[in-house]
Amino acid sequence: MRSLVPGVLGVLVRRGADFAAAEDAVQEALVEAVRSWPTTPPREPTGWLVTVAWRKFLDATRAETTRRRREETVADEPPSGPVPSADDTLQLYFLCAHPSLTPPSAVALTLRAVGGLTTRQIAAAYLVPEATMAQRISRAKRTVSDVRFNEPGDVATVLRVLYLVFNEGYSGDVDLAAEAIRLTRQLAAAVDHPEVAGLLALMLLHHARRAARTAPDGSLVPLAEQDRGRWDTALISEGVQVLQAALARGRLGEYQAQAAIAALHADARSAADTDWVQIVEWYDELVRLTGSPVVRLNRAVAVGEADGPRAGLAALASVDASVPRFAAVQAYLHEKDGDRTTAARLYAEAAALAGNAAERDHLTRQAARLNSP
Amino acid sequence: MAKYLMLKHYRNTSKSLDCAPMDQWTPDEVSAHIQYMNDLAAKLTETGEFVDGQALAPEGTWVRYDGEGRPPVTDGPFAETKDLIAGWMAIDVDSYERAVELAGELSAAPGPSGQPIREWLELRPFLGAPPTITE
Secondary structure (H helix, E strand, C coil): CHHHHHHHHHHHHHCCCCHHHHHHHHHHHHHHHHHHCCCCCCCCHHHHHHHHHHHHHHHHHHHHCCCCHHHHHHHHCCCCCCCCCHHHHHHHHHHHCCCCCCHHHHHHHHHHHHCCCCHHHHHHHCCCCHHHHHHHHHHHHHHCCCCCCCCCCCHHHHHHHHHHHHHCCCCCCCCHHHHHHHHHHHHHHHCCCHHHHHHHHHHHHHHCCHHHHECCCCCECCHHHCCHHHCCHHHHHHHHHHHHHHHCCCCCCHHHHHHHHHHHHHHCCCHHHCCHHHHHHHHHHHHHHHCCHHHHHHHHHHHHHHHCHHHHHHHHCCCCCCCCCHHHHHHHHHHHCCCHHHHHHHHHHHHHHCCEHHHHHHHHHHHHHHHCC | CEEEEEEEEEECHHHHHCCCCHHHCCHHHHHHHHHHHHHHHHHHHHCCCEEEEEECCCEEEEEECCCCCCCCEEEEEEECCCCCCCEEEEEEECCHHHHHHHHHHHHCCECHHHCECCCEEEEEECCECCCCCCC
């Protein structure tokens, strides 16, 4: 049902409803659909939602302008008008990721207006009170209220928002990773763009490893130690296919390059079989594309695997030491180089700097392992 | 988005402001102080940044395990005078800079004669969720 949301919202906006009111109306229509569809499923779900949402919008408008006859005449005859189109869906993504929004606001608005999640679900997913999330969303709506719905947008801003939903979600009742994949698939259907495909491939390839990423006790399992038999081969082959089609277009971007690295990992039957030389080449591409210090740090890990820990440490020397996980990478390379004492000290240092508990615990265990006789 | 705890220790107020304990303020000064906290919480809800705010009673008890089949040992209750944790506010903000800005605002809560008490707040980041993509 939620896949119908962007199209329905697009119809209302094109009929002249302002975005914030239309979005509220669609939410109300969804609530009604959840209630009535199980017993009386509609023949035309999209048509049903458009009709009900439009009525909700008119009710709300009437309530606000009871004394304005002009509104009454609008209300009488809802235009039989436009059906949902891919363009509307795309415009909605642009609007919800508008550059005037902060990333968290864009994330919240996208999940609600494009994803059709309720404020309560989004609040629970990001561990904030519902009232706080409600305000974040309504402020975001106000921020974009003056943006014309057909204003051309930048796919890159949308991709950043979807990447954030996929990568930085807490694990709650709402599966944000699955939701990000659903929204990226929907975007890929609305716009033909190799980086959209690249991001979709990246998500699929990482999602494929999800079951293997955590041990039953919730602790993180590093890539090299994962049980590759638990990787989802169907997701991997879909990811690889999507990626190959994108790469064939000859317009490389950062998501395609990241997906290529994930595909090379997915392709290795064991950690020892990993084609690190090719992975380093992709990191070189990524450095060229983004210049990101995080990419340089990950490149140093790959160099350490391809050419040995000394080479990795040499590559690390040119990376900004304030990048998150710098000490963890340093520790890893020093241990591979045989210097357990330095590695133990650096792992402990890295644990103190970790940004999340799972990583901190993992790094603490590494330090403890090296400190045990 | 990152969550931060603003921990109210009520520490160093005497050093920076020579501020009397709250029970020696006028009732209006106490009300104004509390109103300031409530207004800030309401404002942060409105900006979509509020997570939680709680006050703690000053008296606490120390508790620890005392072995199989034995009740926990307690010590106290007593008021911890050297470093009283009076409460906290948790926020969910865009950046560290924003967290510092808000902590500064909370620290400006009014005391005697409506002057900001300038208490030292401890700002601590929450540990978040591990990201999916790390390589």
